[in-house]
Amino acid sequence: MGWYFRHYAERVSDEKPVKVPTTILLKWFAKLLAPMKLGLVAMLLVAIGSIGLSMVTPYLSKLIVDEGIMGANMGSLTFYAVLLALAAVAQWGIGASRRYLSAYLNQRLLYGLRTRAFKHLMEIDIQYITGRPAGRMISLITNDINAIGEIVTSGAIDLLINASTIVGALSIMLSMHLTLSLAVLSVLPLMVVVTYFFARKTRSAYRETRVKISKLTSSVEQSVAGARVAQAFTKRKNIDFSSFESVSRETMAANVRATLIFSLVRPSLDAINALVAAILIGYGGMLVASRQLTIGTLIAFYGYVQMFFRPVIMLTTFYNTLQSALAAAERVYSFLQTQPSVKDESYAKELEIEKGEITVENVYFSYGSNPVFENLNLKVRPGEILAVVGPTGAGKTTLANLLMRLYDPQKGRILIDGHDIREFKLGSLKRQVALVPQEPILFNDTVLENIRIGFPDASDEDVKRVVASLGLEKLIENLPDGYETVISPGGENLSMGQRQLISFARAMLKNPKILILDEATSSLDPYTEAMLQDAMMKLITGRTCIIIAHRLSTVKLADRIIVLDHGKIVEEGTHDRLLRRGGLYAKLYETQFGAPKLTAKSEAGPLESSSR
Ligand SMILES: Nc1ncnc2c1ncn2[C@@H]1O[C@H](COP(=O)(O)OP(=O)(O)OP(=O)(O)O)[C@@H](O)[C@H]1O
Ligand SMILES: [Mg+2]
Known part of the structure; x- marks a missing residue:
């Protein structure tokens, strides 16, 4: 995670680095997904269909080549070709439903998490919120939650599909030709080493970009909040942009570094893939030439090899995404776990205040x-x-x-x-x-709504009656749009006295x-x-x-x-x-x-x- 992260962690030291055991996070994910059981089962069925179909396809190619082409059998050639086409159509339908389902489940999860985090924010101790830059909370509710969404829904299913594809393809390969399989698998250690190397690098790069994004959001938030004061105290051209600039530059640097690593991952893996193809054509070609293997089997074998390595590659990227999602999940989880110190006691009741002593x-x-x-x-x-x-x-x-x-x-x-x-x-x-x-404290809403916040069930008439009872009709009349005047954030467009009077009306409305x-x-x-x-x-x-x-x-x-x-x-x-x-x-x-x-x-x- 390097210097940047430590530096950041030192400056914003109130945030102790949260460490939540992965098992606890996984249990939490399971709980989050529980209400979406039906959707997940549908996803699972689609996934099984997809794996089954992809396993069949290379075998169909073998039959086409060996029986249809080499055996010059027009009937079976047409038959298998039609099956191949049908499989392609089915694969199309399955692919589309898989994408739709995963996007849907993902959004539902995000919606639930966002709402929960927002509600929690409203209940948590004021001390917790005021003690942190608002930008960090914003980043948590947007960026961090998004990162979790990706992984928990589509990620989990992808993992399942990839793992079963690997197992399926490998068993078929081994049963087709043992030595050819072993020859191809000889590149596996190379792949594992490369994967491991990149996984470590990308993990730290990922964490760094996330920290930077959160810092950048905080910085923007503070600058926006402080802009007026800053401009009142300094001439515009003297305002110090350097701190924002440096955060922004750090964000860029971190992202570029992460991208650099990413841009190396794919080509490296592609090169390994090409090596696999070379082995296959060399050794497999020899086997075909010496009639130990049919050409159809070689073609089908190549299909399974592709099928085997693609998920391996995908799993390496999955690992990285998982790491970043787990880091985000740690933050969101521990935020949601923070208990407000002031909350309803178990024995709390609806009580009427009679006397007010x-x-x-x-x-x-x-x-x-x-x-x-x-x-x-x-x-x-x-x-x-x-x-x-x-x-x-x-x-x-x-x-x-x-x-x-x-x-x-x-x-x-x-x-x-x-x-x-x-x-x-x-x-x-x-x-x-x-x-x-x-x-x-006024909200960026109309005067009417700002007063009603004191008692949300009040009608427009109730609000007007209360304003009249305080003798404040004049005040409202003098506002540009009366009750419909929109108060700017922080109440900037009202005088101090006007703000206080609105605050009075709000209290009065509760009676x-x-x-x-x-x-x-x-x-x-x-x-x-x-x-x-x-x-x-x-x-x-x-x-x-x-x-x-x-x-x-x-x-x-x-x-x-x-x-x-x-x-x-x-x-x-x-x-x-x-x-x-x-x-x-x-x-x-x-x-x-x-x-x-x-x-x-x-x-x-x-x-x-x-x-x-
Ligand atoms: N949120 C807070 N966290 C930590 N300390 C606080 C917090 N709010 C107030 N204090 C401290 O508690 C003490 C009492 O503060 P309080 O705001 O109650 O004073 P006050 O009498 O209302 O002052 P004023 O007349 O300026 O409004 C002060 O020493 C203050 O620094
Ligand atoms: Mg005070």
């Missing part, structure tokens, strides 16, 4: 080595509006993530109405608890019992600000709300404020009481909310100067 009990949570929370305790009364404030990195978003079960705490538990949230089916929890994230709002830190124009404030008021009434607050106006809405610092609740109370206490809250207020007195940024200015 939240209890956080002795929660310990850590993303990696350093814990964010060591022993967090918190109680939120039904219908209470709780504001959470604290410096950046205090753990506010993490708390929201835990409440939504994006992660599970390592110790302790979180209860809603006295039920551990793990007793809820994930779907049931997510239907009743809404999260408005710090950064609104959640519990709302978690991670307020955005971006400052907005006074008009949008007022609209947002207004909408937020309407959004929070009548539910239990945890608002991670960055604005003074929001904090003032709250029944109670908690101050989080380094994962601990250091202060708790109302705005006025906390201010009088003169602790961290007062300090945050002075440095950040306090700003309105010093600058023109108004009360709505962000509580914190920066966010992560």
